[in-house]
Amino acid sequence: MSTVKNVALRFRDGTTRSVAVPHGESVLDAALAAGVPLIHQCRSGSCSSCTARLAEGQAGMRAGASSTLLRSEYEAGERLLCLIEPETDCTFDLNYESDAGAGRAVKVNAFVDSVEKVAPNVVRLTLELAEGETFDFKPGQFIQVRVPGTDIVRSYSPASTAAELPKIELLIRLLHDGVMSGYLEHRAARDDVLELEGPYGSFFLREKVRAPHIMVAGGTGLAPILSMIDTIRNTSGRKPPVMLSFGCATPDTLFCLDDIALREQWLPGLSARISVDRGATGDLLSGNPVDAIREDDAMHADTVAYLCGPPAMIEAATRRLAQIGVRPENIYAEQFAPSN
Ligand code: FES
Known part of the structure; x- marks a missing residue:
């Protein structure tokens, strides 16, 4: 039996690239060595950037590897290409265009503008890139921020868009004993210099899609969703209808409601539903x-959905969207788990 497996990588724009993957090598490593620009970041199974769907063949995880994929994602054929070794010739579908991974992550410095x-x-942490520094990102992608005075990096998706550079806005959840939280609460000051690296991730807005959008955000998962909504708002031509469902635990933990209301005025096709787990009053949903998410939110066969929040929310939303008829390949998700 051949120790080299042939792997076909099918991009969303119809391009297919073939890669020979030697025994003991991951699909991602072999593809990058062959010059195929796959989106990736950690190369160790923790960031989910390299997700692809196994369409044909068999491919298992490398021995000892642990993956961040949800069980429902794995059962639906999702695989992390940095952890996967093909057991047979395989075909993977990538949910992005063949040029999407071509941009390289860069390191830049930014000043703290406000906390x-x-x-x-x-x-809400607002940054401004240092003079002469530049980088680009797609709405929904994430950047890494080094906590000043440490070697620790944290990943955040900007709530702002690339059009607003050099300004960058991040929404950061404060965690008890969190390293970044400690910096933000006790030490952060205007004009501090932060090191950023990015962009990373395959969770980004597919801008040419005109079918209805369902966007589901839990907590600070709202940040990349706001970036996507602003990008839709600023794109010329017909805009897709957007249903935003955003929720937090209680009314006092909700945030950015004014920003959402403003966008509803600016983008007439946007309608927002705001939920809280406990203590709903007024217009808040319980x-x-x-x-x-309602049965009739996916009346259009090409409805797309973007989900960002904790793993349990992603899992539940994916199930619910499948129930109401959203096609699995039209669901884009980014889960986050707090890190201390
Ligand atoms: S590159 Fe991060 S999970 Fe594969």
């Missing part, structure tokens, strides 16, 4: 943002 608490456990 504002927008909820008891959420900070429950989580998945409960707010």
Whole structure:
């Protein structure tokens, strides 16, 4: 039996690239060595950037590897290419265009512009790139930020868009004993210099899609969703209808409601549903943002969905969207788990 397996990588724009993967090598490593620009970041199974769907053949995880994929994602054929070794010739479908991974991550410096608490456990951190520094990102992608005075990096998706550079806005959840949280709460000051690296990730807005969009955000998962909404708003031509379902635990932990209301005025096709797990009053819905998804939200066969929040929300939203008829390949998700 051949120790080299042939792997076909099919991009969303119809391009297919073939890669020979030697025994003991991951699909990602072999593809990058062959010059195939796959989106990736950690190369160790922790960032989910390199997700692809196994369409044909068999491919298992490298011995000893542990993956961040949800069980439902694995069962649906999702694989992390940095952890996968093909057992047979295989075909993988990538949910992005063949040129999307061509941009390289860069390291840049940025100054702290402002630190504002927008909820008891959420900070809005506004940065400005240092003069002469530049980078680009797609709405939804994430950047890594090094906590000043440490070697620790944390990943955040900007709530702002590339069009707003050199300004960058991040929404950061404060965690008890969190390293970045400690910096933001006790030490951060205007004009501090932060090191950023990016962009990373395959969770980004597919801008040419005009079918209805369902966007589901839990907590600070709202950040990349706001970036996507602003990009849709600023794109010329017909805009897709967007249903945003955003939720937090209680009314006092909600944030950015004014920003959402403003966008509803600016983008007439946007409608927002705001939920809280406990203590709903007035227009707030009781429950989580998945409960707010309705049967008729996916009346269009090409409806797309973007989900960002904790793993349990992603899992529940994916199930719910499948129930109401959203095709699995049209669901894009980014889960985050707090890190201390
Ligand atoms: S590159 Fe991060 S999970 Fe594969």
